[in-house]
Amino acid sequence: MSHLNEKAESYSPDSVRKKQKLKNILTTIGESLDSYFKTQIFETTGEKPSLISIKEVNSIEKGTSKSKVHFVTYYLNTDIGEQSINLVVKFSADEVRYNKEISNYDVISKTTEKFPGIYIPEIIYKSHQNRCIIYEGITGKSFRETKLDKNFKHQLAGQTLSAIHGTETNKFVIEPYKKLILYLLSTLSDTILESEILELMLPSFLSLEKSLGSTLIYGDFHQGNLLFSSDVTSVGSEIIEEFPPKIKVYIIDPEFIMPGRDRAEDIGIFFAKPLIKEFQKYSTFDETKKDINAFLKGYNFALSKMGADFVLQDLYSEGLTINFHIASYILYDISEKIENKKSKLEDEDMQIKIKLLKQILNDKLVE
Numbered sequence: 001m002s003h004l005n006e007k008a009e010s011y012s013p014d015s016v017r018k019k020q021k022l023k024n025i026l027t028t029i030g031e032s033l034d035s036y037f038k039t040q041i042f043e044t045t046g047e048k049p050s051l052i053s054i055k056e057v058n059s060i061e062k063g064t065s066k067s068k069v070h071f072v073t074y075y076l077n078t079d080i081g082e083q084s085i086n087l088v089v090k091f092s093a094d095e096v097r098y099n100k101e102i103s104n105y106d107v108i109s110k111t112t113e114k115f116p117g118i119y120i121p122e123i124i125y126k127s128h129q130n131r132c133i134i135y136e137g138i139t140g141k142s143f144r145e146t147k148l149d150k151n152f153k154h155q156l157a158g159q160t161l162s163a164i165h166g167t168e169t170n171k172f173v174i175e176p177y178k179k180l181i182l183y184l185l186s187t188l189s190d191t192i193l194e195s196e197i198l199e200l201m202l203p204s205f206l207s208l209e210k211s212l213g214s215t216l217i218y219g220d221f222h223q224g225n226l227l228f229s230s231d232v233t234s235v236g237s238e239i240i241e242e243f244p245p246k247i248k249v250y251i252i253d254p255e256f257i258m259p260g261r262d263r264a265e266d267i268g269i270f271f272a273k274p275l276i277k278e279f280q281k282y283s284t285f286d287e288t289k290k291d292i293n294a295f296l297k298g299y300n301f302a303l304s305k306m307g308a309d310f311v312l313q314d315l316y317s318e319g320l321t322i323n324f325h326i327a328s329y330i331l332y333d334i335s336e337k338i339e340n341k342k343s344k345l346e347d348e349d350m351q352i353k354i355k356l357l358k359q360i361l362n363d364k365l366v367e
Contacts, residue, residue: 008077022070025130026057026089030074030183033134036124037076040137041083049078069253087136088121088252091130091348097255098131099166104257105133106214108164109252115163115302119250138250143223144214148247157226157270158298160249165263166217168306169315172214172260174205181328187335188345193354200361204324213315219256221266222273226251263312267295268325275326279356289365292322313366323360330357 010246030037034052042048056075061068070089076082092098104124109120125134140146146153182202185194218225229248275288313320329351337343343350 001355022059023057025142025225026059026070026072027054029089029114029125029127029130029132029134030054030057033074033125037074037083037085039191040085041076041080044085045080047080049080049083051079053077053217055082067228072233086139087124088135088138090133090135090253092133092255094132095128095131098128098133101133101253101255104254104321107219108254108257111163114166114306115159117248118160118163121250121252123288131273135252138227138252140229140248140250143226143228146228148228150291154291155298155301156224156247156249157227158295158300159302160226160265161221161252161270161284161295162299162302162312163216163220164218164251165266167288167303167306168215169212169310170214170260171212172262174208177208177328178205181331184328184331186333187338190337190345193345197357197361199364200358201324201327203318204321204361207316207318207321208262208324210318211262211316211321213312213321214260215263216257216259216267217261217263218251218254219261219266220253221251221256221270223270227252262321263315264321265325267292267299267322268329270295271322272326272329274352275360276356279359280352285356285363286358292365319364320366321362323365326365327357327360330360 031054037052040049053076054074055077058073058075059069059070060072068091070091072087072089074085074087076085090101092101103301105120105123109122111118112121121138123133124136126132144158145154148156181198185197188194227250229250271288271292274291275285278285278288296312303311334343334345334350334357335355337350338345345351345354
């Protein structure tokens with residue numbers, strides 16, 4: 001029934017008006033990209049058109065309620081025949097987010113220089129008025145859509161994050177993590193549970209204090225922000241161990257980059273949702289553990305190719321903190337649902353997540 005309601009809502013007058021407004025904005029933007037379109041067509045066909053007009057604009061929306069990412073295809077009429085161009089269009093929720101993403105792009109755009117094969121799409125258009133940023137089009141498959149072997153794509157994801165993090169090692173201040181956890185625990189209004197979870201997290205705080213894992217993190221490194229250039233399915237040694245890699249990996253949406261944070265935080269964000277889904281369905285997270293280990297293989301491979309004399313595990317003398325960050329993600333989800341009165345602590349789904357949170361903190365996720 002909910003599916004039917006969603007479908008009906010998509011055809012409501014308000015929804016139709018919004019779609020038409022977006023289409024009008026994208027068409028207006030497209031008209032200002034005449035030179036870019038001509039250049040792209042020339043690179044693809046070897047012919048440069050003199051005349052271009054927009055025939056149709058199709059858009060697929062992805063993202064949160066605050067900031068939207070649209071994968072847009074412009075269908076063009078030209079004097080050398082019909083053509084199509086793909087672009088990624090980001091509408092920021094407010095001016096602060098817009099300015100931050102522009103600034104973050106400047107910081108992260110040099111990633112390719114550190115590790116060939118990892119690409120940050122180029123910004124080709126900015127509109128302060130519409131808080132709109134357009135990135136060059138990407139031809140490829142999402143992390144979920146690609147037919148690459150599961151191990152291979154997790155290794156490639158690990159390489160991508162490693163290239164973003166780089167090879168510098170630093171200590172960092174852990175107070176922000178402590179303050180966040182204490183706040184989240186306070187929203188549970190259950191002192192016994194709060195004490196139990198805090199005790200389980202104490203070893204992670206010790207590991208963070210002794211860690212050299214501080215770096216510039218992506219902040220929103222999840223599967224939806226990765227795209228692969230092809231569906232190569234040859235054996236792993238041909239894909240993973242060849243340098244530079246055969247497959248291009250694109251990372252999009254650099255809105256939440258933060259300096260001086262724990263490397264493992266990005267890894268925790270990447271695996272939190274898959275781990276939760278696996279546990280809810282099978283009461284285990286064995287498959288996600290395998291994926292994490294494949295991810296770390298790729299991460300450490302990239303470190304070695306960038307000249308590092310260490311692997312990720314070396315930076316955490318008291319143990320990696322991936323489980324801490326996944327547990328923090330779950331705790332945040334529980335806290336948010338309680339504060340927004342969407343769920344109660346005694347609800348079945350909340351109890352399952354609390355059980356999972358405790359199990360993760362007691363488990364060694366990395367072999």
